[in-house]
Amino acid sequence: MLDERRIPPAVAAFYESTGRWPSAVTSSDYERSLGLWLNRQRVSFAAGSMDDFRRAALDHAIPGWEADPDGIWLDRAREASDFLLSHRHFPSVHALDYNERMVALWLTGQRALRTAGKLRADRLAWLDGHCPGWTRTPPKTLTKKTAGSAGAPA
Known part of the structure; x- marks a missing residue:
């Protein structure tokens, strides 16, 4: 694990060199450790449990670290798209x-949001355009009821 004092500058350097925030979902142990740390800071901030001094220190070291919900959603959507396009199979919750x-x-x-009619239209369009077949039921979650429609969109 990284030294806590070295993480904020490492996150800032990662963002500056890549143009994106480090991901908690990646094969790189280094990036994942930065991404997990950043996610914990964001959760603490959103929950109101972060003190003002820490927030000011993070604002100084990593401008824009708190990220907006749309930016976070887009990061996750890109990770899903990258997975589907590079692996050419559905990810499994049992992997x-x-x-x-x-x-x-x-x-x-x-x-689930799509099925409930609660997935925003812009997000639905993004997923439809960048995540081929994302609406299909993954094979590992098929039930007797859905087994006959595995290839059809949900």
Whole structure:
């Protein structure tokens, strides 16, 4: 694990060199450690449990670190798209690989929002355009009731 004093400058350097925030869902141990740390800061901030001194220190070291919900959603959507396009199979919530499980859980949540009619139209359009077949029921979650329609969009 990284030294807490070195993480904020490392996150800032990562963002500056890549143009994106570090992901908690990646095969790179280094990036994942930065992404997990950043997610914990965002959760603490959103929950109101972060003190003013820490927020000011983060604002100084990592401008824009708190990210808006749309930016966070887009980061997750890009991770899902990258997974689907590079692996050419649906991620499984039962996978041994942490990254695959996290993408699978996120996509499951997006499918549930779509089914409930609560997925925003712009997000639905983004997923339709960038995540081929994302609405299909993944094979590992098929039931007797849905087994006959596995290839059809949900």
